[in-house]
Amino acid sequence: MALLEVENISIGYNTRKGYLKAVEGVSFELEEGQSLGLVGESGCGKTTIGMALMGLLPPNGSVRDGRILFEGNDTLKMSMDEIRRIRWRKMAMIFQAAMNALNPVQRVGNQIAEAILVHNPDLEKEAALSQVEELFDLVGIPRERLTDFPHQYSGGMKQRAVIAMALACHPKVIIADEPTTALDVIVQDQILEEVRDLQKEFNIGIIFISHDISIVADMCHDIGVMYAGQLVEFGPWQAVFESPAHPYTKALLSSFPTLTGKKSDLVPIPGETPNLIRPPAGCRFCERCPEAKASCEKTPPEWVDMGSGHKALCSGD
């Protein structure tokens, strides 16, 4: 039994213009100590899934279908209390623009200690603070900076502080939503390396959500490619990268400029993402797909298994 199993979830938002089907029929599994990358462009639903896993969907959002099994228990059927017991202690999140998640008027050390105390009410404040000191050692922040305010930290340090906060209760799963987007490339590299080391040391499962394929490839064992709310390809990172099956994956890969290797033409994807309030009946990528067939427009595609865990949602294969 995997640590986290997502079975066929569909999530939607009630908006002024109608019901937005943000996520449709997504399934994947995360084993202990493994990392899974969810890759896609804006609007594909990856952040929505992250929020749903933590039970943090906004009021107008709801999981319409499917199950989220954490350690065998369906989180969607849990009460608020039970979810709170899981949240942060067993499953933590690093939010997008995490640097803004720090309270500017509170000292950083106290904020993290507070997170610890909320989930461990019997602990003394001093004990919590000494735990924070240990966390700082782990993530590479000098202990003296415990009493500083967020604005005194550099971008990289703030990110490390937020990672420390996520690690505070020694969770089994961390969901990292674009944790390095706002950072310069050198700092990003350092932080990603530290996250990899921490993962190995504490055997944490990570779900890495990003629009940047190059990072995800470095960080994750498995990759799921999302488009317009659906998972369109899934598999071990090497399989997905070196032999992509879905036309969107291929197109996405060829729209990233590379530093090494032969310099090839960037082929952009024409058109725009589909309207998720009235999504197309057939394949959602059909309109922009260079390999589309006549049947793609009306018939929804099926999963095609390519062996060793690699599969793609496409009628074309």
Place this chain on the structure above:
Amino acid sequence: MRAREKYPLLNSFLEGWSIFRQNLLGRIGLVLLIMFALMAICSYIPPWINPMYNPMTGVDPLITSCTPPSWAHWLGTDFMGRDILSQLLAGARVAFMVGISAAVMSIVLGVAIGMTAGYMGRFVDTLLMRLADMIMVMPTLLVVLILSAVFGQLNIWTIVLIIALFRWPGVSRIIRGQTLSLKQRPFIEAAKVAGASHFRIIFQHIMPNVLPLAFLFMTFRVTSAIITEAALAFLGFGDPGTVSWGMMLQWVWKTGHMFKAPYWLLPPGICISLITLSFYMLGRAMDEVLDPRLRKEDQTD
């Protein structure tokens, strides 16, 4: 279609109008305003029918005191026997005059000064804002009282001018703030890089982005101008030659008929409230017209 393309102003006017029409608040506000406007226009009719209906001087030979509504006088008469309805209609005329003139004047001043201060910055900014501060702390009513004590009863236009002169600082502060934040925005820099002169930037880029706020403010200014004038009239410092709703309220009160003649007391009070409400609604609808982002039909999440 071609006319619309040839004259972009016409096009934007028609476009604005269709958006305005769809807004519920705007429709209600507009209807109310039209009603008041009609009242103002009709205010010329009663005296023309019969001099006894003149709001100031008309006296019904048969009546010399306060009477309730009757066929001859639909809202009754005041303590001197003057027709209340014609007074009400005349009051509408005054309300529009005062409200709109004072509001327009204070907005024009406030926007011009606020934009200048915000755009020029430094010395000019400090100078103008300190001036605004000084004026803002002066109590309008008190100044008017003092002035009328010194100069005797004031003319209605003088009152309008004074209201305008005292009200621009509030507008200019807000406009200045908007200008300051707009100044930094990339689209202003893009205009500079394209070669736009300061003049062009202020009038074509900053002002349109500042106008929605100004219009919104104007509706508040109209209401506050009307209320200020009513207050002044009520306290006895209005222009005795003009009949305004505030003046009517003063007469009711002064002659002790407040609880005895509801047909005299209520109409002006209700009118003041309604006209303020209608301008407010208008402002909200205008907001949607002037700022394309607020248009409901186009909103995407």
Place this chain on the structure above:
Amino acid sequence: MTEPLEKAGVMDTGNKPILQIRNVSKVYRSKGNLFRGSGKEVVALNRISLDIFKGEIFGLVGESGSGKTTAGRLIVSLEENTAGHIFLGNHEVTRLKGKTLKDFRRKVQMIFQDPYQSLNPQRSVYDTISEPLKIHRIGDASARKDAVKEALTSVGLSPPDDFLFRYPHRLSGGQRQRVAIARAMVLNPEFVIADEPTSMLDASISAQIFNILLAMRKNLDVTQMFITHSLAAARYLCDRIAVIYRGNLMELGPAENVIRHPKHPYTQALIDAVPKFGHSKEAQRYGTLLGKEHEVRKDMGCVFYPRCAVARDDRCSRKMPGLGSIEDGHLVACYLHGSEEIRLKPFSQALAEGR
């Protein structure tokens, strides 16, 4: 007065460059107050010199705080440089005012970073793109309309009539950026600066924008400067790249050379840090970055010295090296590769001494 090209540290191919930057510095001073006396100074650019040749796409690559955006803004005259000279063709264009500034604006344009903020939300696409034409009084109404339509088609917004009267809030990010490009191009400028034009867009949309910029060069021979933090994007788009760090140029040369054979330790550190699509672990690293920073006296020595793992020369901690040529067209500012010291003091020091 233009220094001899060699000393200024730029290459001389015999071609006359379209844009020359000589010893340009920019210092930001925050205002002093009652408690602090004179305010703090930040040197955004320290005596930068560059040549840009007609028809090339020149990349300026740096991280945040490197000064790359400031350089772009100085070239388009959005800000004034504190010292130094900029030449467009044969004319000096530093500190222009009035009519000469307006004429300059016809020739040099800019594409801004944030497509959500660089278009006036109150103006339609037609208004925005035709504005430069109106400002410079080019053509009558119908000629302008044609020019706008042509600009829209050239950036891929077809059919143009669909887009003419739309407002920005009804356009996607990629479409807005295309409108911004159309606006920059409608005057047929000689030189366009693109300041991180894709950092707020998705990858597939960014690819569209890159291809538009390439097409612009191919079809219209527009010289471009591409400011970016992404070496990979610079490699794709640019003929030559300059790497900038803390206001100083570190390396400059043909794009492939700089990326395949980087010489400056900072460039090498940047290349090490770029994620390599799954191969980062096996990829060889130059290893030029220190884990912990060196202690160093302020304003002394090479700007990269505090983090440089390969600094060996005495001079590294004492004086900033200038750009020196290592091979044809490839320059590096590093003593390890034969650079000489800049004979002038760092700009901030010169300022402090009142020069």
